[in-house]
Amino acid sequence: AQSVTQLDSQVPVFEEAPVELRCNYSSSVSVYLFWYVQYPNQGLQLLLKYLSGSTLVKGINGFEAEFNKSQTSFHLRKPSVHISDTAEYFCAVSDRTGANNLFFGTGTRLTVIP
Amino acid sequence: ETGVTQTPRHLVMGMTNKKSLKCEQHLGHNAMYWYKQSAKKPLELMFVYSLEERVENNSVPSRFSPECPNSSHLFLHLHTLQPEDSALYLCASSQEHKPYGYTFGSGTRLTVV
Numbered sequence: 507a508q509s510v511t512q513l514d515s516q517v518p519v520f521e522e523a524p525v526e527l528r529c530n531y532s533s534s535v536s537v538y539l540f541w542y543v544q545y546p547n548q549g550l551q552l553l554l555k556y557l558s559g560s561t562l563v564k565g566i567n568g569f570e571a572e573f574n575k576s577q578t579s580f581h582l583r584k585p586s587v588h589i590s591d592t593a594e595y596f597c598a599v600s601d602r603t604g605a606n607n608l609f610f611g612t613g614t615r616l617t618v619i620p
Numbered sequence: 621e622t623g624v625t626q627t628p629r630h631l632v633m634g635m636t637n638k639k640s641l642k643c644e645q646h647l648g649h650n651a652m653y654w655y656k657q658s659a660k661k662p663l664e665l666m667f668v669y670s671l672e673e674r675v676e677n678n679s680v681p682s683r684f685s686p687e688c689p690n691s692s693h694l695f696l697h698l699h700t701l702q703p704e705d706s707a708l709y710l711c712a713s714s715q716e717h718k719p720y721g722y723t724f725g726s727g728t729r730l731t732v733v
Binding site for chain 1: 624626710719
């Protein structure tokens with residue numbers, strides 16, 4: 507089975523500063539990786555996903571993530587955050603069978619400070 | 621209407637009430653899920669339906685009863701709930717064996733009084 511660790515439960519950052527949200531995964535097989543965002547009182551929205559190919563993946567709202575197989579990481583980055591980026595961010599992993607087995611991390615609360 | 625729709629958005633119920641949460645997906649997906657999201661806790665997978673058959677039930681109390689009448693609709697029937705069942709209940713859908721991730725609804729905020 508797979509598992510995901512999001513080391514930072516909360517990340518405060520000033521507006522227009524860069525941010526990195528960390529995600530490490532554990533798996534004995536090849537995986538797909540995802541980042542989701544949850545705004546207050548909303549469901550989860552897919553930000554980006556890594557399936558194969560280029561290890562740098564670009565998503566919506568200016569976010570990107572880099573897959574690092576040797577470090578089993580999939581960190582999320584944004585060069586300049588906006589107030590509207592304040593939300594909860596979830597990293598998730600599944601194996602490549604595509605079966606019903608998406609495993610979520612515990613989430614990182616990003617707070618952008620004006 | 622597209623995506624995954626959950627109704628109601630908010631629900632307040634007494635411990636002796638019976639209510640149902642509804643989820644509908646318009647994406648042609650063949651798998652649907654119920655998740656529970658409580659404050660300061662990780663997402664808890666409650667039930668998984670694939671091709672309208674329940675394939676996973678993660679030790680959920682019997683006061684929660686899911687129903688999937690077809691691939692587009694999913695219900696969560698609630699009865700004699702406890703205050704600790706207050707949470708955001710999220711529905712999601714996916715296409716099995718396709719690596720597209722899940723599509724989530726906006727959730728039902730349930731408060732048990």
